[in-house]
Amino acid sequence: MAYTPAALKAELNERGWRLTPQREIILETFQNLAKGEHLSAEDLRDVLKDEGEQVSLSTIYRNLKLMARMGILRELELAEGQKRYEINQPSPHHHHHLICVRCSKTIEFKNDSVLKAGARTAKKSGYHLLDCQLTIHAVCPTCQRSLLPV
Amino acid sequence: MAYTPAALKAELNERGWRLTPQREIILETFQNLAKGEHLSAEDLRDVLKDEGEQVSLSTIYRNLKLMARMGILRELELAEGQKRYEINQPSPHHHHHLICVRCSKTIEFKNDSVLKAGARTAKKSGYHLLDCQLTIHAVCPTCQRSLLPV
DNA sequence: AATAAGTTGAGAGCTATTCTCAATAAGGAA
DNA sequence: TTCCTTATTGAGAATAGCTCTCAACTTATT
Ligand SMILES: [Zn+2]
Ligand SMILES: [Zn+2]
Ligand SMILES: [Zn+2]
Ligand SMILES: [Zn+2]
Numbered sequence: 001m002a003y004t005p006a007a008l009k010a011e012l013n014e015r016g017w018r019l020t021p022q023r024e025i026i027l028e029t030f031q032n033l034a035k036g037e038h039l040s041a042e043d044l045r046d047v048l049k050d051e052g053e054q055v056s057l058s059t060i061y062r063n064l065k066l067m068a069r070m071g072i073l074r075e076l077e078l079a080e081g082q083k084r085y086e087i088n089q090p091s092p093h094h095h096h097h098l099i100c101v102r103c104s105k106t107i108e109f110k111n112d113s114v115l116k117a118g119a120r121t122a123k124k125s126g127y128h129l130l131d132c133q134l135t136i137h138a139v140c141p142t143c144q145r146s147l148l149p150v
Numbered sequence: 151m152a153y154t155p156a157a158l159k160a161e162l163n164e165r166g167w168r169l170t171p172q173r174e175i176i177l178e179t180f181q182n183l184a185k186g187e188h189l190s191a192e193d194l195r196d197v198l199k200d201e202g203e204q205v206s207l208s209t210i211y212r213n214l215k216l217m218a219r220m221g222i223l224r225e226l227e228l229a230e231g232q233k234r235y236e237i238n239q240p241s242p243h244h245h246h247h248l249i250c251v252r253c254s255k256t257i258e259f260k261n262d263s264v265l266k267a268g269a270r271t272a273k274k275s276g277y278h279l280l281d282c283q284l285t286i287h288a289v290c291p292t293c294q295r296s297l298l299p300v
Numbered sequence: 301a302a303t304a305a306g307t308t309g310a311g312a313g314c315t316a317t318t319c320t321c322a323a324t325a326a327g328g329a330a
Numbered sequence: 331t332t333c334c335t336t337a338t339t340g341a342g343a344a345t346a347g348c349t350c351t352c353a354a355c356t357t358a359t360t
Contacts, residue, residue, distance in 0.1 A: 127288035
């Protein structure tokens with residue numbers, strides 16, 4: 001509810017870049033995503049196709065990376081295999097991830113003090129913060145019981 | 151200084167796996183690594199070759215993954231391109247990473263309260279903790295000054 | 301409307317990582 | 331120790347996520 005197409009355009013133009021229909025629709029898609037959903041490049045392509053919007057994979061890859069580097073999206077390494085993305089939201093909605101390394105089941109959790117600690121660390125070194133993510137790798141209760149090694 | 155070959159063997163055998171010279175030497179290499187060093191699979195292959203130890207890339211990839219899933223190594227996504235690994239150490243040596251998304255310059259920092267918060271979160275959900283890593287994506291002072299967009 | 305420069309789409313290209321499988325070696329049992 | 335079972339290794343092929351290339355097109359600006 002925060003980031004309008006106009007704001008995106010302003011931020012792009014400021015750097016000599018342009019607002020395209022593809023970029024606008026990608027932002028909109030992530031903003032409308034259900035809580036807890038994380039899309040890979042191909043996922044996004046499929047979601048867009050379902051909505052009748054055709055955007056090429058090249059363009060999707062390019063813009064996921066671009067928007068992550070602008071701090072608009074977060075780039076996550078949840079399961080093995082491919083990167084996943086979600087919208088990068090400030091404090092009340094900001095969250096972290098607890099991941100089972102065996103089945104990839106992922107739990108989101110909030111912790112504002114961790115977020116604050118991250119922001120403080122970045123500032124102290126003069127870094128401009130884009131994203132702060134606590135990632136916990138663990139084995140979920142189900143996989144602990146399964147006895148299958150690794 | 152903590153993890154002996156015997157301890158590695160015990161933990162492997164417990165799961166029906168075996169201690170091989172390759173596994174022993176990989177563990178030893180990571181234990182002797184300088185603070186702040188993070189090796190990719192190919193890096194490790196080269197380091198081993200320099201020490202006169204020939205281990206195939208297949209074996210290296212397999213065992214990096216295995217040892218990460220055992221909680222012995224940490225699998226990190228520092229720069230783009232490939233995964234990097236380091237030994238997973240407990241509290242006094244445990245640390246997190248602040249990464250410039252443009253030049254990949256990485257700073258390690260410690261924060262025990264973040265580590266504790268992660269451990270608490272895993273426990274609360276019944277997960278068995280393997281690794282807890284706070285990753286901060288940001289733009290370093292040098293890259294902020296460079297004016298080159300993204 | 302004209303211009304300059306950024307962006308897109310299609311497909312080729314790249315490369316980190318995984319897979320396959322025959323040969324080998326570790327661990328447990330006798 | 332010796333034997334047996336099964337995990338592991340190494341070499342190379344295969345996979346796949348992602349990037350690159352470039353002509354056609356679109357955006358922002360004047
Ligand atoms: Zn999330
Ligand atoms: Zn699980
Ligand atoms: Zn480190
Ligand atoms: Zn930098």
